[in-house]
Amino acid sequence: MQNGIHVEHLSKHFKVHEREAGMGGAWRSLFRRQFRTVTAVDEISFHIEPGEIVGFLGPNGAGKTTTMKMLSGLLHPTSGELLVGGYKPFQQKAAFKKRITLVMGQKSQLIWDIPAMETFLVNQAIYEIPDAQFKETVGELIDLLELEPLLKKPVRNLSLGERMKCELAASLLHRPEIIFLDEPTIGLDVNMQETVRRFIKAYNERFNATVLLTSHYMADVTALCKRVIIINHGKILFDGDLAALVQNLAPYKVAKLTLSAPVEREHLQTYGEILHVEYPEVSVKLPRADVSGASAKILAELPVQDFTVEDPPMEDVIGLAFAGESA
Amino acid sequence: MRPFYYLTLLLLLFKLSISEEMEYRSNFFANILNTLSSVLFALLTLQVFFLQTDEIGGWTFEQVLVLLGVFNALDGVVEMVLRPNIGRIVQHIRKGTFDLILMKPVDSQFYLSFRHIVFWPITDVLLGFGLIGYAAVSMGIQVTVLNVALFLLMFGMGVLTLYAIWMILMTMSFWFVKVENLTFLFSSLFETARFPVQVYKGALRLLLTFVFPVAVLTTFPAAAFTGALTWRDALISLLVTAVLVTVARLFWKTALRYYTSASS
Known part of the structure; x- marks a missing residue:
């Protein structure tokens, strides 16, 4: 299982500190803390082939983000087996981090007061991208995303959609082969959503990148994903073709x-x-x-x-x- | 650890900070004024002290001047590198951008320590060194290669120790939301480094040598420059620094483990 994403019986439990409301509860919790274990992800298994684009769907609190965080190495799984691009994510090896990327629609890595190009340069140094490859990749990304007019403006002067384009570029400079997209189109207008979708598709085709995508916009899913995984209460409800989903459920x-x-x-x-x-x-x-x-x-x-x-x-x-x- | 990689990165982050700072040129002048007035005030206080006596803690006026120079230079380092970064971990954790940093193939402690560098307090560092030079000339001490080398070594230990203490405070922000209060505590403790540790007696002196090691921060580097450093003190300096840096690193790693097992 060299590439792709392989998940077997993956679980994550959180210990949650509980306390009653009001002064009395606050006082009691000082001395005797009550903990409750919450199962955020419950023995899920799936496999994603290299080059696949898979939609990862579920209501808020279903376990999507927890799973994404485990896949990207930000969270330690409680149990189960996990291989992403041939690596165990939670070991957080640099070689692993160079092969993946995480883009979150609501969180930005761009440096606010200066043009996005400066962020690109920092990422070049961090990811140790050779100059020639860097130039080539930046050129491609500028083409695909039409970034040219944006690169000289301070990030704070960009619109939400323009920022998202730069965000995508910054996250893909090191040409990751596995991409986690957490609501990449959130808050964007319809045209910009379309642009982002087209770009994801193009990137996936050009680099045969594996993409796991969460979104609340069904248009994203229907446009990009042949396959969807639906999760709720930490369990997988459905894993398969989008078309089959419609037939089975409706x-x-x-x-x-x-x-x-x-x-x-x-x-x-x-x-x-x-x-x-x-x-x-x-x-x-x-x-x-x-x-x-x-x-x-x-x-x-x-x-x-x-x-x-x-x-x-x-x-x-x-x-x-x-x-x-x-x- | 790959020194060359991190050195390149540090240089880049430094350049980045300058281009971020360029917008605010007035800060430069404000900072010079601020530094000058605080140095003058410190000198005045010293003068008052030395009206009553010829020495404090066995140190002459000029030797204390060297110490003051070291203090000022260190203060500059705090303002340039440490203070701009400390509040940001909390922000990163709250906004969730901490995840984006953890995803990068770079040591997160390094990145978070040096991402924001403020350039202007370099004036504090330069004035500090100026003060040391002035004291050296007026003392008429022979500046030997050994003295300067020892001074640089001790000063380096001082900077590292300062960084380690600061890092430990910064790491606490994983559990406490407001670390600003801790930085006030730090600042008042740091003030004690204006005087040679010999001024303090008994338990307090032990405390200021080993627990909050102001001796390592200013006393030893100043002593190294004036040729008054004992081998025992040099050894203490190296030891304290090694322990603190290790503790700071382990604490950071523990905090990260806590974060990756508990956050949601």
Whole structure:
């Protein structure tokens, strides 16, 4: 298992100090501390091949960040086996750190008062990137991210999106082969999100880099990831193809029709659960197993002007995954 | 440890800090004024002392001047390197950017100690050395190669000791959110280094030699320059420095282990 990410029965427990509210609780906790063990990550296993882009999804507090931190060597696992690019992350070897990178949408490594290029130079020294390679990589990143006009401005004068572009460049100067992206598009406008996505895709293709991505924007996931891992309460709920996820979790499709004449709601209901009616637009859930039969029936029996069948929105599917698990 | 790598990096961080600082040129003049007034005030205090007596703790006026020069130079080092960095660990931990530093293939202690260097207090260092030179001339002491070499060695130990103490304080910020209070404590203890350790008696002197070693900081380097350093003192200096630097390093490593097992 030279490259890629290999995780087996990985767990992380935290000891949390608990105390009752108010003065009494504060006083008691001075003398007898109460600890509770919280399982943030519970025996998860998965394997990511080199060059794969995998979406890592879950609600807040599901264990995403804890897992990412263990993968990048920032947290010591409680138990389990972990190999990233052939290294044990928590040993924090310099050779390991030179092969990975962590980009966090909300945290910046850029030096605030001076142009981003200065941060690049510091990283060049820290990562010991030879001059020729540095020039080449910077050139490529400037091309891919259209950085040219940004490099001479102090970082504090850049917009959020421009800063994110520089952030990505600074994190990739050493050409890491494994990239952890923690909500890289958070707070960006739609165009900038698109730019970042295109860049991640391009970088992945050019360097065959392995990418693990968390995001709350489903557009990021659908645009980049063929495969997703869904985690909640520290456990993996789903690991597989995005397409399979939709089929497994959402056993229905959504038929959208435009009617040419009004139809009674009671009558529409006989075709499937109604999601939305606003004459002439209607959307109805059709069972996945019988989409064609139900569609044919609708087309034959209703005054339909326009008709489409779609998968339910990704947000709804993920929502179903979380709901299904807690039920 | 790779000295060349870290030396290059230090130089780069220094250049970086200068380009960060360039914006605030007025700081330069303010700092010179500040330094001059504090040196003048210290000299005045000394004069008052020496109106009553010919020596303090067995040190003549000129010898104490050398000591004051050492003190000033060290104070400059504190202002240049140590004080600008100490508050930032807490900020890094709170903002989560500490993770980004830990991800880099660089010693995190090194990076956090030297990331921010303020250039202007270099005037304190230069004035300190000036004072030493002036005292040397007015004492008419023979400046020998051995004296200067010994002085540089002892001064180096002083700087290292200072760094180690400071680092221990800085590391405490993993557990305490406000280290600023500790730096006040440090500053008042550091003030005792204005006088040779021989001024203090008994237990206090032991304390100031081994626990908060102001003797290592100023007394020994000054003694080395004036030719009054004993081999015993030199040995104490090396020993205290070695112990403190080791303790500071181990403490840092412990704090890191605490961080990587407990933070979420």
